[in-house]
Amino acid sequence: MGQNVTQKLLQEHLIHGELTAGEEIAIQIDQTLTQDATGTMVMLELEAMDLDQIKTEVSVQYVDHNLIQDDHKNPDDHLFLRSAAKRFGLHYSQPGNGVSHPVHMQRIAKPGKTLLGSDSHTCANGCMGMIAIGAGGIDVAMAMAGEPFYMKMPEVMGIELIGELPPRVSAKDVILELLRRHDVKGGVGKILEYHGPGLNKLTAMDRHVIANMGAELGATTSVFPADDEIKHFLHSQHRGEEWSEWVADIGASYDIEETIDLSTLEPLIAKPSSPGNVVPVTEVEGEPIYQSYIGSSANPGYRDFAVAAEIVRERQVAAGVSLDINPSSRQILQDLTREGKLGDLIAAGGRIHQAGCNGCIGMGQAPATGRNSLRTTPRNFPGRSGTKEDSVFLCSPETAAVSALAGAITDPRTVQEREHVTLPTAPTVEDQALEPPLPYAEAQDVKLEKGPNIGNIPTLKELPDEFEIPILLKVGDNISTDEILAGGARVLPYRSNLEKISEFTYEIVDPGYVERAKASKDSGGHIIVGGYNYGQGSSREHAALAPKYLGLQVVIVKDYARIHLQNLINFGVLPLFFSNPDDYEQLQPGDMLQFTNIRNQLSASNKIEVSLESSGNTLLLEHNLSARQLDLILAGGIINWVKSRMETTEGGA
């Protein structure tokens, strides 16, 4: 039986496990990408693990998120990231060079490779015949240190594309159709692999559009074949020699099968406030708009801007409509400028912004209260635009441009094509703002440039064998990571400063916690007790790292939310369960618990006994750590663990 592209790519990189849906597998990572919002912590982690040089084939640090420089913090972060890229052997993509995903596709992506990125739209590069997966920062740090990436083998959903898109219907409508069919959880636990004759008319960048928003379906990633179109694309990027063919075998099968007849699609739009809230544009036609927004990694191609330019050329946007143009990369911006498209967009009323993520991540361009914003971006979660009570629709560039002219949501098929957009025959190719790694010898001498807001990750200690520490906080069920450590503009600017950000820990729940926790550090730390679903919500790693920094040694709860559990393990906090959930009642803040022979206990069984000092009672607790996770805990977290592995490897070499 023939293999599909996903199977071929995973097989090629498989280190542990079998390619059976649901089984844990480990794959070798060839490339990584980090962006600036997640990258500063990743670089601090590399520093903390004493990494000498990255072990991937290529890793790139992009700066595309925090481009608004309101004060010193963002530019200081950029300088830090640049110095860390030089030190550890990464490429560095300067602010203004563009959004990671299209730049990576243009300059770095390579068929047959794996890419792990600390950005949820990393999957976009699946358009290049790659396995490209978004992950947490520490996972990406581990990949740079040469560790494989662990995941449960997803089901492969084969999406056969047939037919050809009608005029004014484009790639964005294809992925919106999938979201219409399956909604935002329809891709969970799946890899979406596209195949079929309909691919022939989809350019590499069209495929990027579709692969990118696989994230909105919750898919692990999206995969396209590396076919002649990709060969052509790489050739246009002067990288023709990096192409290799990755196509499904004849007779390849998929766990799930699905077909989209492109010729039957019409312009679609996701209404507020979910990417899955998709209807035909005709259903909301006439709604007045405040903003029309072209750009982002969900419509990053030259074509996406050029088709908007074709529509608005020698016309004017409706009075009062803000037409925001967010170029996705410097290369594309140069092509648009040279071909006159940028001029057409400006003349029609466009506001041109620097190349980057910008409003897609709420970094500027927020709409006015309650006004409709049409965006070619991938997400319209409530408030993501920056405006709390926003009203954001997601659509194609065609729909956004035609609606900008009308001042209201309008079916783009009502405006006929004056000329068909073609790609530049010789597109700009330049790596001016994509700095290559330094030679190894020079890299050794680079010092990390840390502005006043950039801290260190402290060395975490191994789990001691005996300790007696107090419960400092007891919380109830469903504590979210937002309650543990809030996000938002007040807290996030300190993402690179653990000492500072930890001051916000449990601020809302118990403002005295931070002081008590700090006081516990010298005498062995402390315990937090909680109920069910502890650590639900956002995956942010700081919610584990900040309390650890403040001396958190053990958490005892009824059960954990999955990602926070892994984050606690990664940072060396021992996560225990009550054997009997009713024991929750007998623990109180201030109680001292005595842990004896704990390293052996953990290794010997999943049950451990600790004694409650006040009563002398023994408390029965459990853990469900895998052997690898236990290693992390005993080592004092993943950074220590990988550090000692690297020492062993290097010592042995």
Next chain:
Amino acid sequence: MGQNVTQKLLQEHLIHGELTAGEEIAIQIDQTLTQDATGTMVMLELEAMDLDQIKTEVSVQYVDHNLIQDDHKNPDDHLFLRSAAKRFGLHYSQPGNGVSHPVHMQRIAKPGKTLLGSDSHTCANGCMGMIAIGAGGIDVAMAMAGEPFYMKMPEVMGIELIGELPPRVSAKDVILELLRRHDVKGGVGKILEYHGPGLNKLTAMDRHVIANMGAELGATTSVFPADDEIKHFLHSQHRGEEWSEWVADIGASYDIEETIDLSTLEPLIAKPSSPGNVVPVTEVEGEPIYQSYIGSSANPGYRDFAVAAEIVRERQVAAGVSLDINPSSRQILQDLTREGKLGDLIAAGGRIHQAGCNGCIGMGQAPATGRNSLRTTPRNFPGRSGTKEDSVFLCSPETAAVSALAGAITDPRTVQEREHVTLPTAPTVEDQALEPPLPYAEAQDVKLEKGPNIGNIPTLKELPDEFEIPILLKVGDNISTDEILAGGARVLPYRSNLEKISEFTYEIVDPGYVERAKASKDSGGHIIVGGYNYGQGSSREHAALAPKYLGLQVVIVKDYARIHLQNLINFGVLPLFFSNPDDYEQLQPGDMLQFTNIRNQLSASNKIEVSLESSGNTLLLEHNLSARQLDLILAGGIINWVKSRMETTEGGA
């Protein structure tokens, strides 16, 4: 004896007084400009005075400052300003249309006219043979209501320009030379009038550069003749018929005379952190730079960007240097795009931002901590860039561009001209984003669009004749408007919301003041007692309006800072002095003061008596209100005063 241009222009608009330096004069205002940061309060003032329609020839509301839309507040302000412009008969310049000063020059400015603007660089349009003065928001509101502008007649400083600028030395170096000679207070109380044969080689936009930074010398304004160059400029803007000649008579004289031989100038640079800190570029050559920034109202012309493009074309900025390009107007951006200059700037590494003030006012583009930033902007006050510990140098586009290539401050004369920059023969002319006023009949029906953060200015009451109110706060000497009402990112977003912003009043000095003040409102208000130099510092009007809103009725101090005194008067707070400063000692918070027959007392003499309830003592106080100022106080502030004047006029018409 012949007249200079200043005298001719003022004579033409004189309503009261004589053109003798130091005398109070009142002049008729033909045009106004407001920008968004100051404009929202101005529009609320127009609303509060029930203005039906502006009485100026033309008034323009620009949106150029708060272009970063992080949340709903800025875009809501834009919509409010647009609706107010429509309601009251102003032009509205959309966000992205550019900086007020160059746009005004291109599309609105007219030789022989007066312009009052709520922006300190309004003086830039003095380049057009106009009297163009920056003023407080309420002054501009009054001008729109048809009131004249009052000021002390400045001395006229005649600056004779002779010779011709050498290569790589440009208009920016001329104004830097004046700052080098006279520093930042050298123009106080003066109008700088330029004349002489050196003008022949300075284009209209070159003159804009020089006129603009008259503000940095503290000058009332700068004046250039409306000569053939201005005729030519207006012709290029398709407004040739709006030209009229305004040149000095032969034999015209000036109060002060000065000469600059342009041929002797060299590239100059203002070191951190004052525009007056000027030295030759050669003196700081070699200092490494982080940023090179082209744009702002201080170098807004096509030429300023094109000369930078000529320098960097087919070259690359040094690695790690951020070359930020801030187009000043949509027209110029279109010309730069069409002529290939924008492409050259991007290809060399430029980050292109939307047309507007941007980093010049700390709205993005802040430099990294302690790194040198070279800017063509007008100001480098400490922290203005957004970075507290900044290091900003001011220079010409030539110096900024050449230094960007080198990565260090570099004399631009080291890079030879490859071709001479010429202006486009047919520059873009369009008013697409400059919306004209509505016809009067339609304007009546426009409702002001107020987002949730936009309040009202409450109706202020006339000063009662009898009242007995408590002292709620007693402060010492040198209280600044920052102590009365802080600026900064925490407070300023509420600039359009008096109720909300008033919550910050005297926050640092006495956190209980706001609650006590609110409680006083229903029983006639309250008094603040202070020492010398009360209200020093920033001119912000909110520092008077916010406490007034909270019930402040009377201030009694030893003496006042000039601008805050006028602001108190404008908003109907009675500003009194101690006849005997030692009486300061006998007043305490909580004391009740009884004011009897106060309206007559104020009109009859500058001395008034009030009685101190606790002791029964009589307190001798004074005022120094002019007849006009007294009218304002009796009316309950300038808004009431102008409102009743408008009613009288309209009733009488």
